Amino acid sequence: MTLTFIWTTVGALLTLCVYSFLYKDNPFYKFAEHLVVGVSAGYYLVIYYFNFIDPNVVRPVFQLELGGEAVAFGGTEWWMALIPGLLGLLLYTRFFPKIAWVGRWPLGIYVGGYAGLGISPVMQARVIDQMQAASSPLAGVPDPFAAATNAALGFAIFVVLTYFLLVKRHIVARGIAMSIGAVVLSAVAGYGGYVVLSALSAQGVVSMTNILLVVGLLGTLAYFFFSMRHAGLLGGLARIGIIFLMVGFGASFGYTVMSRISLLIGRVSFLLTDWLHLI
Amino acid sequence: MMRASLAVLSVLIVALSCGWASAQDDPVPIETGLAPPDTIPDILPPAPATDLTAVDLVDNDDAGDKIELTWTLSPDDAGGMRDVTGYYLWRSESPDARGDTLALVVAGTSSFVDDTAVPGVPYYYAVTATDGTSLSGEAAFGPVSGRRDWFTVSRLAVLVLAAIFFALVLAFTRLAEKGAELFVRRIPGLNAIEEAVGRATEMGRPVLYVPGIGEIDNIMTIASLTILSHVAKITARYETPLIVPTARAVVMSAAEEVVKEAYAEAGKPDAYNPDNIRYLSDAQFAFAGAVNGIMLRERPAANLYLGAFWAESLLLAETGFEAGAIQVAGTAMVSQLPFFVTACDYTLLGEELYAASAYLSREPKLLGGLKGSDWMKIITIGLIVVGIIMNLAGADAFVEWFHTN
Numbered sequence: 219m220t221l222t223f224i225w226t227t228v229g230a231l232l233t234l235c236v237y238s239f240l241y242k243d244n245p246f247y248k249f250a251e252h253l254v255v256g257v258s259a260g261y262y263l264v265i266y267y268f269n270f271i272d273p274n275v276v277r278p279v280f281q282l283e284l285g286g287e288a289v290a291f292g293g294t295e296w297w298m299a300l301i302p303g304l305l306g307l308l309l310y311t312r313f314f315p316k317i318a319w320v321g322r323w324p325l326g327i328y329v330g331g332y333a334g335l336g337i338s339p340v341m342q343a344r345v346i347d348q349m350q351a352a353s354s355p356l357a358g359v360p361d362p363f364a365a366a367t368n369a370a371l372g373f374a375i376f377v378v379l380t381y382f383l384l385v386k387r388h389i390v391a392r393g394i395a396m397s398i399g400a401v402v403l404s405a406v407a408g409y410g411g412y413v414v415l416s417a418l419s420a421q422g423v424v425s426m427t428n429i430l431l432v433v434g435l436l437g438t439l440a441y442f443f444f445s446m447r448h449a450g451l452l453g454g455l456a457r458i459g460i461i462f463l464m465v466g467f468g469a470s471f472g473y474t475v476m477s478r479i480s481l482l483i484g485r486v487s488f489l490l491t492d493w494l495h496l497i
Numbered sequence: 498m499m500r501a502s503l504a505v506l507s508v509l510i511v512a513l514s515c516g517w518a519s520a521q522d523d524p525v526p527i528e529t530g531l532a533p534p535d536t537i538p539d540i541l542p543p544a545p546a547t548d549l550t551a552v553d554l555v556d557n558d559d560a561g562d563k564i565e566l567t568w569t570l571s572p573d574d575a576g577g578m579r580d581v582t583g584y585y586l587w588r589s590e591s592p593d594a595r596g597d598t599l600a601l602v603v604a605g606t607s608s609f610v611d612d613t614a615v616p617g618v619p620y621y622y623a624v625t626a627t628d629g630t631s632l633s634g635e636a637a638f639g640p641v642s643g644r645r646d647w648f649t650v651s652r653l654a655v656l657v658l659a660a661i662f663f664a665l666v667l668a669f670t671r672l673a674e675k676g677a678e679l680f681v682r683r684i685p686g687l688n689a690i691e692e693a694v695g696r697a698t699e700m701g702r703p704v705l706y707v708p709g710i711g712e713i714d715n716i717m718t719i720a721s722l723t724i725l726s727h728v729a730k731i732t733a734r735y736e737t738p739l740i741v742p743t744a745r746a747v748v749m750s751a752a753e754e755v756v757k758e759a760y761a762e763a764g765k766p767d768a769y770n771p772d773n774i775r776y777l778s779d780a781q782f783a784f785a786g787a788v789n790g791i792m793l794r795e796r797p798a799a800n801l802y803l804g805a806f807w808a809e810s811l812l813l814a815e816t817g818f819e820a821g822a823i824q825v826a827g828t829a830m831v832s833q834l835p836f837f838v839t840a841c842d843y844t845l846l847g848e849e850l851y852a853a854s855a856y857l858s859r860e861p862k863l864l865g866g867l868k869g870s871d872w873m874k875i876i877t878i879g880l881i882v883v884g885i886i887m888n889l890a891g892a893d894a895f896v897e898w899f900h901t902n
Contacts, residue, residue: 236786243793251786258780312750325713325751332714341662342655342901349877350899353884432885439878442848444681445871463846464838471835478811 364419372412379404545633561616561643571626670865689843693799703738705797709804710744721804723854729759785809814840
C-alpha cells in the first residue's frame with residue numbers, strides 16, 4: 219500500500235512537472251524531460267537486445283535453449299542468423315573513416331529489401347482495391363448514406379450561395395434587411411436542393427454519395443498531378459480536390475482533438491482519483 | 498413367425514429412427530480422430546456415394562497443402578431410404594489400403610477440402626456413406642498430390658499494373674538520364690523553406706530540421722533526407738547553424754552523412770558541426786519532449802518538420818508556433834496532416850513531399866519515379882471512369898477483374 223502510494227506520487231509529481239510547461243519552460247519540466255529521455259534510452263537498449271538481437275542472433279548461433287527447446291532462426295540453418303548479425307555489425311564501420319563506406323551496404327540491403335517486399339501489397343491495397351471500390355455504380359443502386367449526403371449537399375448549397383450573395387454580390391453592404399433576405403433565400407435554396415436530391419435518391423435514379431466519392435477522388439488525384447501547371451480543366455479539378463482534402467482534414471482534426479481530450483481526462487482522473495482520492 | 502417378423506421390423510424402424518435423429522443432431526462436419534463404426538453389425542447398409550474426384554486446390558498463397566474432394570451423393574441421402582447420416586472420408590498413401598479416416602461430414606455434403614496434405618505426396622482417397630450403424634461400399638480416387646503454385650491467378654491485375662508502373666518509371670528515368678527536360682511544377686511549400694532559412698539567417702538564429710520518427714526504411718524518411726541535403730546546402734551557404742534531432746540511430750547516421758556531404762558540396766566543410774546532428778530517443782514522446790526543449794532553449798527561427806510523424810506532430814508544431822518560429826511541414830501521414838495544416842505556415846501535403854525531393858535534387862531516378870507515378874494516376878483515372886461506365890451498362894466483369902484476394 220505504502221509502496222503503491224509512493225510510486226503513484228512519483229507519477230503524479232512527474233505529470234505536474236510536464237504540465238508546468240503550459241506556463242513556460244522551467245527547471246521542473248527540464249528535469250522531467252531529461253528523465254524520460256534518459257530512461258527511454260536505457261529501456262529501448264534492453265528491449266532491442268532481448269527482442270531482436272538475443273532471439274535472432276545470439277540464441278540461434280550459440281544454440282542456446284529457450285523453454286527447453288533450441289532456438290532456430292526462422293526454421294532455417296543456424297548459420298543463416300550470422301548474415302543479419304554481420305550486416306548489423308557493419309553499421310559500426312562508420313567509426314573507422316577508412317572503411318566507413320562499408321556501412322552503406324547494410325543500409326542499402328535494408329532499404330532495398332523493404333521497398334521490394336512492399337511493392338506488391340501496396341499496389342494491391344492502395345491502388346487496385348481502392349480503384350475497384352471507386353468504380354461504383356452512380357445510379358440504380360441502393361444508397362445507404364443518402365440522407366447524410368443529401369443533407370451535406372443541401373448545407374453546402376446554403377453556405378456557397380450565402381457567401382456568393384453577401385460577399386461577391388456585396389449585399390452585406392446594402393443593409394441588414396437585404397442581408398437577412400439573402401440568407402433566407404440561400405436557406406430556401408439549400409432546403410430545396412435537399413428535397414430534390416432526396417427525391418432522386420428515393421427513386422434510386424442516382425447515388426449522390428457515389429457521385430461525390432468519384433468527384434472527390436478525381437479532383438484529389440488531379441491536385442497531386444505534378445507534370446502540368448494547375449490551369450484550365452486540371453486547375454479546376456485540382457481546386458475541387460483541395461476542397462475535399464480540407465473538408466477531410468477538418469473532420470480528422472475534430473475527431474483527433476476529441477481523443478486527445480479523453481487523454482487529458484484520463485490524466486486528470488489519475489491525479490484526482492488514484493493520487494488524491496478526491497473522486 | 499409373424500411375431501418374429503414384426504420384431505425384426507420394429508428393430509429396423511428403431512434403428513432407422515436413431516439414424517435419422519443422429520443426422521438431425523449433427524449439423525457440422527466432424528474432423529478426424531473418430532473411429533469408424535466398422536465393428537457395428539451391418540443391418541442394411543446405405544447405397545454408396547459415387548464419382549469421387551480429388552484435385553489440387555489452387556488458391557492464394559497456395560502452399561500445395563490443399564486437395565479438394567467432390568463426390569455424388571448416395572441415392573439414399575436425399576431419396577431412397579433417406580437413411581444416410583454422413584460420409585466417411587479416407588486417405589491413404591497406398592492404393593491397396595483404405596488408410597486413415599480423414600473426416601466425417603454430414604449427409605447432404607458432397608465436397609471437402611483436405612488441408613493437411615503434404616505437397617508432392619501422392620494420396621488415394623475414398624468415400625463411404627454411413628447410416629450411423631453400417632458403412633456403404635466405397636468410391637475411390639487416386640493418386641493425386643498437392644503442388645505449390647508460383648503464380649496466383651487472382652492477382653494478375655497486381656502484376657499487370659505493377660509492370661506498367663515499372664515500365665513508365667524506367668522509361669522516364671532513362672529520358673531524364675539522357676538529359677531530357679522533364680517538367681515538374683513548382684511546389685509553394687518549397688519557396689517557403691528558402692524564406693524560412695533566410696529569415697533564420699537574418700535573425701542570427703539556428704534552423705531546426707526534424708526528419709520525423711520513421712525508420713530509415715520508411716520512404717518518407719528517405720525523401721526527407723533528400724530535402725535535408727538541399728536545406729543543408731542553403732544553411733552552409735549562409736553559415737546558419739542547422740540542428741537535426743533524430744529518433745532513430747540509423748537515421749542519425751544517414752543524416753550525418755547527408756549534412757556533411759552537403760556542407761562539403763557548398764564549399765563550407767569546416768562549418769559542419771557533428772554535434773548538431775543529435776540522437777534523442779526512440780520513445781515517441783520522450784523525443785517530442787526533447788525537441789520541444791530545443792525549440793525553447795536554442796530558439797530556432799525556422800522549424801522544418803519533414804518526414805513520417807505520428808501523434809507527436811501537434812506537440813511539436815504547437816510548441817514551435819508558441820515560440821514564434823516560421824514553420825514548414827510535410828508528411829504523407831494522412832492522419833497528421835490536419836495538425837500541420839493548422840499549426841504551420843506551409844505544409845507539403847502527402848505526395849508533395851516526394852515531389853519536392855525530386856524537384857530539388859533533379860536526380861533522374863527520383864524524377865523518373867515522379868513522372869511515372871503521374872502517368873499512373875492518369876491510367877488510374879481512366880480505369881475508374883471506364884469501370885463506372887461498364888458498371889452503369891451492367892457489365893461488371895471489367896471491375897471484377899481487379900478484384901484481388
